[in-house]
Amino acid sequence: MASLFTHPAPALALAVALGPNVIPPRLAVVMVLASVLPDLDVAGFAFGVQYAEAAGHRGLSHSLVFAVGLGLLAALAAPRLRAKRLIAFFGVFLAVLSHTLLDAATTGGLGVAFFWPFDETRHFLPWRPIAVSPFSPAAFFSAWGKRVILSELRWVWAPCLILAFGGMVIRRVKNNKATL
Numbered sequence: 001m002a003s004l005f006t007h008p009a010p011a012l013a014l015a016v017a018l019g020p021n022v023i024p025p026r027l028a029v030v031m032v033l034a035s036v037l038p039d040l041d042v043a044g045f046a047f048g049v050q051y052a053e054a055a056g057h058r059g060l061s062h063s064l065v066f067a068v069g070l071g072l073l074a075a076l077a078a079p080r081l082r083a084k085r086l087i088a089f090f091g092v093f094l095a096v097l098s099h100t101l102l103d104a105a106t107t108g109g110l111g112v113a114f115f116w117p118f119d120e121t122r123h124f125l126p127w128r129p130i131a132v133s134p135f136s137p138a139a140f141f142s143a144w145g146k147r148v149i150l151s152e153l154r155w156v157w158a159p160c161l162i163l164a165f166g167g168m169v170i171r172r173v174k175n176n177k178a179t180l
Contacts, residue, residue: 002102002103002105002133002152002156003133003149003152004036004133005152006102006156006157007039007098007102008036009156009157009160010094010095010098010102010160011034011091011094011098012160013160013161013163013167014091014094014095015091016164016165016167017166017167017168018167019167023083024082026080026081027074027081027082027087027088027092030074030081030088030091030092031091031094031095032095034070034074034096035095035099037096037099038061038066038096038099038100038103039057039061039099040061041055041059041060041061041062042135044057045057052110054113054116054120057109057110058103058109058110058112058122059116059120060113062113063112063113063116064097064100065116065117067093067096067097067100068093070092070093071088071090071092071093072089073092074088074089074092075089100112102130102156104123104124104125105127105128105130106131106132107130109132111123111124129151129154130151130156131144133148
């Protein structure tokens, strides 16, 4: 998996790039929470759920059906999020999908059950540049953890920063043209 610190990066980048008029702050917070929510499946280990089971890590909570379901819940909650329903749906859907895609781009694990419940096969992306993050906090503060952080900075944080700042620049230029 990508690290807990990195999963929110795409959601944050999207919120910053589009700005608060499109992604209100409440929706941005929900998007960040949605981006880490799939990894709550690791709690199943404490209850004997095996990694490779549908309810195991990177199983149903990493599926497209799960992303769509959370997106639909966000659409229903859109008035409370002060967002348009379609924006709330896609914001949360993309936040969860980014989690799934980041995990599918890592170098370890069993893959991601993209197509659950129709197919429980675990998949990776053809290109897997992100070093898989350890489960253990102690292992995270080791050479392995350093490798993960450097990998995530290169393959996730750098593109997300470009997206965020690029969006900010485009919005600023657009606003300046509107005031001329």
